Amino acid sequence: MTPLQAILLGLVQGLTEFLPISSTAHLRILPHFLGWEDPGAAFSAAIQLGTLAAVFVYFAADISRLTRAALEGLRHRDLRRTPDTLLAWSIVPASVPIVVLGLGFKDFIEIEARGLSIIAIALIVLALLLLLSERLGPRDRELSQLTFWRIQIIGLCQALALIPGCSRSGSTIMGGLFVGLRRDEAARFSFLLGLPAIGGAGLLKLFELLATTSSAHSMVNLGLGIAAAAISGYVSIDLLLRFLKRHGTHAFAFYRIGLGAFILWTLY
16 A cells, blocks of 8 residues: 555545444445455544544533533432433443444455445445435434433434445444434434444554554555545534534435445456
8 A cells, every 4th residue: 555545545544434324335446446456344444533523622611511420420320310321321222232243254254245246235225224224214203302212212323334335434323313313413323323332443443453563664554545534534523513404414325326436346
């Protein structure tokens, strides 16, 4: 991998991590059509640390408020003390499905599931589910109105992101719409819910890469990819929140269907 390739992959990761179009799919598709080697699941997951940094910076006020609320809940021994306390502590069990399934099916996800045909089908299937959630979801709730069990439903939807092509952002926004959140609130919660999953996966793969390579060149490329992902991720968050305040997810769904169909056409 060259430094330019690492930067380009980082920019793609940042832009597509938060848009509901699947960063994993694009990090697999781009090298395929440009004739590069597959960067691998470990590199793709490690540069998510850049997008994690973007979330921490963009939502610093929200994260600080939720952290204080979580600590207040512990101090008063009441995890439902306020809507923020309930939200903060509900994120923990909502992250369990993606962690358990991710570790349990680690080899399948990182090898067999990275096939382009699986990615193409996942792109199309989740697009149809997004369109269905747009049609059926009432979109009249805010984050403060989420109940514990509605948050767990969104957490289960997040686990779909383990299938390359599904998109963590897309699956959680879809879950948020199904339980009644407004579009921009569904996206905002998607970012907050993703903090444990993105951070855990990114750190795990970073340690794996550090353990298997001592090449300074590889470490420089990884650093460039993380930095590029952080910058483009911050821009992507702002663009998506502004877009969803006025528009639906239909454009992303149609893009997913078109991209999935194009991949299948090139393969078959």
